[in-house]
Amino acid sequence: MADPRRVLLTGASRGLGAALGRGLAGRGHSLMLVARSEAQLAQRVAECSAAGAHAASCTADLAIAEECERVARAAEQRFGGIDVLINNAGIGPYRPFTDHSATDIVRIVALNLMAPMLLARALLPGMLARGHGHVVNIASDLARRPLANMAPYVASKFGVLGFAGSLHRELRARGVKVTTVLPGIIDSSFNGAVEGGQDARWAMPTADLARQVIALLDLPPHLVADEIALHPVDGDY
Numbered sequence: 677m678a679d680p681r682r683v684l685l686t687g688a689s690r691g692l693g694a695a696l697g698r699g700l701a702g703r704g705h706s707l708m709l710v711a712r713s714e715a716q717l718a719q720r721v722a723e724c725s726a727a728g729a730h731a732a733s734c735t736a737d738l739a740i741a742e743e744c745e746r747v748a749r750a751a752e753q754r755f756g757g758i759d760v761l762i763n764n765a766g767i768g769p770y771r772p773f774t775d776h777s778a779t780d781i782v783r784i785v786a787l788n789l790m791a792p793m794l795l796a797r798a799l800l801p802g803m804l805a806r807g808h809g810h811v812v813n814i815a816s817d818l819a820r821r822p823l824a825n826m827a828p829y830v831a832s833k834f835g836v837l838g839f840a841g842s843l844h845r846e847l848r849a850r851g852v853k854v855t856t857v858l859p860g861i862i863d864s865s866f867n868g869a870v871e872g873g874q875d876a877r878w879a880m881p882t883a884d885l886a887r888q889v890i891a892l893l894d895l896p897p898h899l900v901a902d903e904i905a906l907h908p909v910d911g912d913y
């Protein structure tokens with residue numbers, strides 16, 4: 677796939693998504709940044725533009741199915757097509773299962789599992805028509821490992837792995853790659869944490885992880901990373 681590429685990045689306002697945006701901007705890619713926080717997204721667009729990227733934002737709650745379609749269309753219209761979809765937005769409250777409300781459960785599954793499917797569904801026809809594309813899903817090492825007090829989150833990430841692996845097998849002969857990233861603990865603002873300052877041996881700095889994810893976009897056409905797990909060396913896994 678030729679550079680620069682046109683990228684739709686979800687969860688771009690902070691955490692790993694913000695680091696991915698910065699890293700992609702430095703490579704000159706065109707970026708459609710998506711999240712709910714308008715002010716934070718505006719800051720990210722300014723940073724990415726200053727780094728030389730053609731950056732725009734679309735504010736959306738991706739737990740709402742119709743918003744996924746709207747965001748995909750806005751991105752395609754803005755850039756004339758999308759080459760790379762990075763499904764990064766995610767939520768995962770840590771609490772006993774019965775302390776999750778019904779709404780909590782629906783929103784976790786809607787954002788973490790349904791939105792990646794709906795965005796892929798909306799953008800894949802364009803990628804397939806052009807004969808190239810890449811869908812990158814940020815799952816979790818919990819996509820393979822059950823954990824108490826995170827049952828809906830873990831279920832959604834198991835689902836992402838199943839969806840993405842199946843899609844990979846369906847599309848690999850048609851020029852579109854599907855990659856699932858399974859990170860361990862990230863030093864981000866996930867679940868109310870304060871980003872930055874954690875020991876890098878226990879929680880991966882977002883810039884380090886972003887660099888590895890972006891490198892996956894540079895694999896030659898005949899190579900695909902369908903699944904990749906990355907952990908801090910002393911992480912609990």
Ligand SMILES: NC(=O)c1ccc[n+]([C@@H]2O[C@H](COP(=O)([O-])OP(=O)(O)OC[C@H]3O[C@@H](n4cnc5c(N)ncnc54)[C@H](OP(=O)(O)O)[C@@H]3O)[C@@H](O)[C@H]2O)c1
Binds near residue numbers: 688861
């Ligand atoms: N942190 C970890 O230890 C860890 C480990 C493994 C995997 N992961 C995964 O890594 C990905 C990135 O997480 P992170 O650690 O960077 O978390 P984070 O700092 O909390 O960032 C989450 C991002 O998702 C966006 N988001 C949340 N709800 C949204 C919604 N309804 N619609 C649109 N965007 C929404 C947030 O923006 P707004 O609030 O502005 O919408 C934010 O940009 C997630 O998929 C997460 O599951 C995290």
